[in-house]
Amino acid sequence: MPTSDRAVISRAATTNPTTTNPAATSDRRAVWGGLLIVAALAVVYPSIASAARDPLAVFLLAPLFTAIVSGPRQTALVGSVATAVALAQGVAGPLEPVPLAARLGIVVAATLLAVVAARSRRRREAELSATRVRSALSESFQGGLVPSPRPPSWLEAETRYVPGSRGLMLGGDFVDVITLPDGAAAFVIGDVCGHGPRAAAFGTAIRAAWKGIASTLPADPLRWLGDVEAAYFLDGRFDGFVTALTGRIEVDGRLLLVSAGHPWPVLVDGGNTSLLRVRPSLPLGTGLSGERHLVPALLDPGAALLTYTDGLLENRRGPHGIADDAVLLDVVDRHAGQIHLDELLDAFGPHGFDDDVALLRLTRRTHHDTATAR
Amino acid sequence: MDDFSILASPGSVVLEGEFDLTSVDALRRAFEAAHDDEIVVVMAGVTFMDSSGVNELIRPLQRGVRIRLKGCPPVVRRVIRITGLDAVLVVDDD
Numbered sequence: 098m099p100t101s102d103r104a105v106i107s108r109a110a111t112t113n114p115t116t117t118n119p120a121a122t123s124d125r126r127a128v129w130g131g132l133l134i135v136a137a138l139a140v141v142y143p144s145i146a147s148a149a150r151d152p153l154a155v156f157l158l159a160p161l162f163t164a165i166v167s168g169p170r171q172t173a174l175v176g177s178v179a180t181a182v183a184l185a186q187g188v189a190g191p192l193e194p195v196p197l198a199a200r201l202g203i204v205v206a207a208t209l210l211a212v213v214a215a216r217s218r219r220r221r222e223a224e225l226s227a228t229r230v231r232s233a234l235s236e237s238f239q240g241g242l243v244p245s246p247r248p249p250s251w252l253e254a255e256t257r258y259v260p261g262s263r264g265l266m267l268g269g270d271f272v273d274v275i276t277l278p279d280g281a282a283a284f285v286i287g288d289v290c291g292h293g294p295r296a297a298a299f300g301t302a303i304r305a306a307w308k309g310i311a312s313t314l315p316a317d318p319l320r321w322l323g324d325v326e327a328a329y330f331l332d333g334r335f336d337g338f339v340t341a342l343t344g345r346i347e348v349d350g351r352l353l354l355v356s357a358g359h360p361w362p363v364l365v366d367g368g369n370t371s372l373l374r375v376r377p378s379l380p381l382g383t384g385l386s387g388e389r390h391l392v393p394a395l396l397d398p399g400a401a402l403l404t405y406t407d408g409l410l411e412n413r414r415g416p417h418g419i420a421d422d423a424v425l426l427d428v429v430d431r432h433a434g435q436i437h438l439d440e441l442l443d444a445f446g447p448h449g450f451d452d453d454v455a456l457l458r459l460t461r462r463t464h465h466d467t468a469t470a471r
Numbered sequence: 472m473d474d475f476s477i478l479a480s481p482g483s484v485v486l487e488g489e490f491d492l493t494s495v496d497a498l499r500r501a502f503e504a505a506h507d508d509e510i511v512v513v514m515a516g517v518t519f520m521d522s523s524g525v526n527e528l529i530r531p532l533q534r535g536v537r538i539r540l541k542g543c544p545p546v547v548r549r550v551i552r553i554t555g556l557d558a559v560l561v562v563d564d565d
Contacts, residue, residue, distance in 0.1 A: 290526050292492065338526045340554065358522075358554035377555035383529050385559050411521045419519055421549055452492075452521075 134210075144199070151192060153200035156183040157207030164211035164218075172215045176208025235260065238294070241301035243455060246274035250462075251348055252282045257438045257456040259446070261292070261408060268453030269296030269339075270406045271304040277315035280348060285311075285321070286457050287341035287359065288406040290380075299335055303381075307343065318345045318353050319391050322381060326357075330382040338380040342404055350461055352394040352402070357381050360407050361422060365434035366400040372422050373402070401460040403429065408452035415445045482507035487516030490524035498527040508537065515542030525550045532559055539563060 160176035183204050187197040239258055246254035254274040261268055269289025277283050285307045289296040303325060310324045321343050329335060342359035346352050354362075354373070358380035364373045378389040396402060410420040417424050428444045429436055436444075438456050446454070475488030479501035490498065502510065510531060514520075525547070528538055538560040543551070551557050 288522070290523050338529065340522065356555075358556075360553055377553055379555045379559065380526070380529075383559075384533055385529070387555065387558055407522055413519075419546060421546075 151187075151190060151196065151200065153183050153187050153190075153192070153197075154203040154207075156180070156186075157204045160204075160208040160211040164215040167215065168219050169212045169216040172212045173208070176204075176211060180204050180208065234294070238297040238301065242269070242271040242297060242304065244273060244304075246272075246457075247276055248274045248282050248284075248459070249276045249280060249348070252346060253458075253460040253462055254284070255438055255456075255458045255460075257442060257454070259408075259442060259450055259454045261450050261452040261454075268292050268408075269300035270408065270453040270455035271300040272455045272457045273304050273308060274457070274459065275308055275311065277345070278312060279315050281315060282346040282459070283311045283315070283318075283321070283343070284346070284404075284457060284459060285341060285343040286404045286406065286455060287339055287357075288408075288453075288455070290338045290340075292453075296337070299329075299337070299339075303329060303339060303341075307341075311343075311345075315345070318343055318355050319389055322355055322357050323389060326381045330384065335382065338382040340380045340407075342375065344402075346396060346459065346461075350396040350398070350400075352396050354392045354394060355389055356392070357389070360405060360410070362405075363403040363422075363425060363429055364394070364396075364400065365403060365429060366397055368433055370426050370430045370434055372426060396459070396461045398461055398463045401434070401458050404457045404459075406453065406455045408450050408454040409441075409445050409456065411452060412446050412450045412454075414448055414451060416447065417445060420445065477501045479504040481505055482509060483511050483513070485513040485516075489519040490517065491519070491521045492523045495523050495527060498524060499530060502527060502531045502536075506531070506534070506536065509539060510536055511539045511541060513541050514544065514547055517544055517547055520547050520550065522550060522554065525554060525556065528556065528560060537561070 156179040159179040160172050163172040163175040180201060183201055184197075187200060190197070192200070239260070243256050243258040246256055248254040252274075256272050256274075258270065258272070269291060270287070271289070272284075272286045274282065274284045285304065287300065287303060289300045289303070306325050306328055307321055311318075311321045314320050314324075322341055325341075339357070340359040341357045342354065342362060344352055344354040354375045356375040356377045358377055361375055362373045364371050373392075373394055375392045376390040379385055379387045405425075410417075410422075410425060413419065428441065432440065438458060441456065442454065475486070475490055475494050475497070477487075477497055478485040482505060484501050484505045512528070528540075532538055540547075540551075540560060540562045543562055548562065551560075551562060
């Protein structure tokens with residue numbers, strides 16, 4: 098299973114380096130705290146040096162041990178018990194009040210330190226495991242939203258998915274490319290309005306439904322979106338909207354497109370970059386009457402269809418601010434249409450994106466390798 | 472991001488500032504408060520509206536309300552044209 102043609106990248110984590118690393122800060126604090134304890138001990142040591150004769154302070158080993166293997170509460174409990182037993186031993190000793198107080202003071206202080214240590218360790222562990230769960234969840238959702246494309250051999254498909262970095266990581270952008278039973282290619286790109294696990298789960302469901310309908314009715318792209326809307330929106334269980342662009346590409350390059358309120362794709366043919374103004378119909382889920390339109394186009398050998406979700410252009414932190422199609426055409430044109438998808442992401446979001454971005458580029462290959470097409 | 476203001480009265484909504492995902496709830500409440508046969512939406516002060524904002528224009532349409540947009544800036548016109556909404560609401564040429 099080659100996965101090289103799919104690159105789900107998580108840019109949010111790498112392009113937003115925080116100026117201060119919290120782990121480094123806390124490490125520095127720990128060293129200073131340790132040195133402070135050494136200094137304090139050096140000061141008070143002469144007055145408690147006599148304690149060595151009656152090593153009551155060994156009871157501090159119990160809370161230290163508990164702090165290493167368990168949590169703050171357990172450490173506090175063991176420390177209290179250790180202090181009480183040390184007190185009893187000291188009274189039975191018998192020790193004079195001042196040396197007894199000095200020894201007990203050491204046990205109590207050690208207990209308090211151990212509790213603090215156990216608490217900070219527990220918190221770090223919890224953060225780490227929450228992060229792992231979140232990233233595992235994000236990855237599995239992203240796998241459902243942007244799976245590996247499976248185009249026919251005469252078509253090259255590249256995809257990118259960048260989660261938005263405005264708080265919630267998961268969005269509902271989805272992309273898919275499949276080979277239809279009759280040998281043509283089918284693609285879809287879409288955007289579930291909203292964020293969070295619900296939008297991501299819904300995007301995954303829509304993509305899967307699209308794949309089923311396209312495979313069953315390969316000749317009828319109009320129904321690919323229409324049937325998805327009928328199946329998922331008319332019962333009112335999801336009250337949001339979804340924009341989507343879907344299309345069917347024949348082996349000879351004939352292209353049929355249907356848009357449900359989705360941004361227009363860019364057609365790159367040789368040195369010519371143009372906007373394919375697909376006549377729009379309303380987004381899925383509006384419930385308003387309106388017909389969908391089938392728009393024909395042609396993909397010449399070597400030509401590419403570049404589609405995207407609006408997070409690419411509507412990025413207030415990007416160098417272009419809120420850009421429009423003209424800026425996109427300009428950027429693609431400057432690279433003579435040969436722009437790498439990562440360069441395109443860099444051009445619009447060098448410091449990440451507000452919203453999710455999905456990209457899909459379909460390039461019709463020039464040499465048609467019939468041996469692998471079958 | 473609270474860089475927006477909304478004035479709603481029956482039949483009229485005046486919007487100013489930036490409208491994105493963070494203002495969706497406020498927009499929804501405003502259009503509910505403005506419920507009438509037709510709502511005139513004054514967009515002249517809108518500096519940004521993404522698809523999540525534009526989508527809130529659809530909900531009153533679903534309730535059978537007519538929507539008329541006045542003073543649409545180009546950034547909003549573009550989103551409305553792409554989403555095909557110009558077929559179901561009225562965009563006044565100012």
